[in-house]
Amino acid sequence: xxxxxxxxxxxxxxxxxxxxxxxxxxxxxxxxxxxxxxxxxxxxxxxxxxxxxxxxxxxxxxxxxxxxxxxxxxxxxxxxxxxxxxxxxxxxxxxxxxxxxxxxxxxxxxxxxx
Amino acid sequence: xxxxxxxxxxxxxxxxxxxxxxxxxxxxxxxxxxxxxxxxxxxxxxxxxxxxxxxxxxxxxxxxxxxxxxxxxxxxxxxxxxxxxxxxxxxxxxxxxxxxxxxxxxxxxxxxxxx
Numbered sequence: 001x002x003x004x005x006x007x008x009x010x011x012x013x014x015x016x017x018x019x020x021x022x023x024x025x026x027x028x029x030x031x032x033x034x035x036x037x038x039x040x041x042x043x044x045x046x047x048x049x050x051x052x053x054x055x056x057x058x059x060x061x062x063x064x065x066x067x068x069x070x071x072x073x074x075x076x077x078x079x080x081x082x083x084x085x086x087x088x089x090x091x092x093x094x095x096x097x098x099x100x101x102x103x104x105x106x107x108x109x110x111x112x113x114x
Numbered sequence: 115x116x117x118x119x120x121x122x123x124x125x126x127x128x129x130x131x132x133x134x135x136x137x138x139x140x141x142x143x144x145x146x147x148x149x150x151x152x153x154x155x156x157x158x159x160x161x162x163x164x165x166x167x168x169x170x171x172x173x174x175x176x177x178x179x180x181x182x183x184x185x186x187x188x189x190x191x192x193x194x195x196x197x198x199x200x201x202x203x204x205x206x207x208x209x210x211x212x213x214x215x216x217x218x219x220x221x222x223x224x225x226x227x228x229x
Contacts, residue, residue: 003158004158031215033215040221041221041222042118042205042207042219042220042221042222043159043205043217043219044219045216045217048215048216055215056214056216091159095215098213098215101215102161103161103215103217104158105158105159105160106158107156107157107158108158
């Protein structure tokens with residue numbers, strides 16, 4: 001079974017530029033999560049999708065971050081414009097459904113904002 | 115709000131020895147789940163072990179076991195017979211049992227394993 005795929009693996013941009021990350025969850029997984037992991041901290045949930053609907057985006061900085069999962073499969077997370085403090089690893093995870101299912105994580109995208 | 119605290123930024127152990135990683139949490143909820151995740155360098159985070167709060171018996175998965183002290187809000191991970199492949203960041207995480215999948219992570223403990 002293929003795992004959660006993410007691209008790119010690494011990205012370096014200058015502040016005020018925009019960037020997009022892509023995630024393809026495990027086949028059949030209805031729930032998709034985006035986490036932000038700043039160096040020295042644990043991952044923090046940014047947004048959770050159930051199929052193509054948003055379940056929780058309470059910690060997403062909506063003035064600069066956006067995410068979509070249009071067909072209920074893969075997802076993109078965008079930052080526009082990026083700030084220095086956005087430097088982090090962005091993790092995507094998926095699970096079969098809501099509540100009680102194990103989350104499977106992708107390898108992450110390491111973003112450096114200079 | 116729930117919080118998870120890992121007070122050991124780094125730990126080390128010799129191969130074949132036993133090491134214990136500490137985790138404490140704060141919650142007012144009675145229904146919740148606790149997890150330990152392993153994140154090897156540049157690799158995916160994987161679930162090591164989970165514990166349901168309503169279960170008194172400590173969870174065990176092969177060489178990994180937990181010491182769940184509900185009253186003390188403590189959830190430590192014991193790794194027995196440590197192997198070089200156990201070297202990684204270990205994160206303790208909390209999930210409410212009330213209609214949410216949101217994981218709340220601690221800051222992690224970096225485990226080094228020496229031959």
